[in-house]
Amino acid sequence: MTPTEPARPSAIIARVPARSRQEDSAVPHYVMLSTLSESGRKVLRDRPGWVRKVNRELEAKGARVRAQFAVLGPYDFVTILEAPDNETVSAISIEMGARGSVQMMTMPAIPLDTFISRLAGRKKSVAGRRARR
DSSP: OOTTSOOOOOOOOOOOOGGGHHHHTTSOEEEEEEEEOHHHHHHHHHOTTHHHHHHHHHHHTTOEEEEEEEOSSSOSEEEEEEOSOHHHHHHHHHHHHHTSSEEEEEEEEOOHHHHHHHHHHHHHHHHHHHHHO
């Protein structure tokens, strides 16, 4: 942003690149919202690379960090993860949260193309049932 450009509202949009959508569609995605505790902020201030170390730990536990953003507001980071299942993400959240340096809220995410196709398929299914009546 240059000094003459107006400030733009903050927004987070995560997209999987088109070339990998098909191969990634079977892997569950998760959005992790993280808030650092006072001790976590001190560690980050003293060792900014600590975040990448934590990401490597997530990957060693079975999750893949697809994108990560430092954000303003009630959360400090938004992380887009891939993981094999809810149990893996739950275990990661509990273990990381038990350290006391971060609080996390993790939500399963549905890729937009999957969401739309499921809704479209549901509409066709409902219309078919109505036509048979």
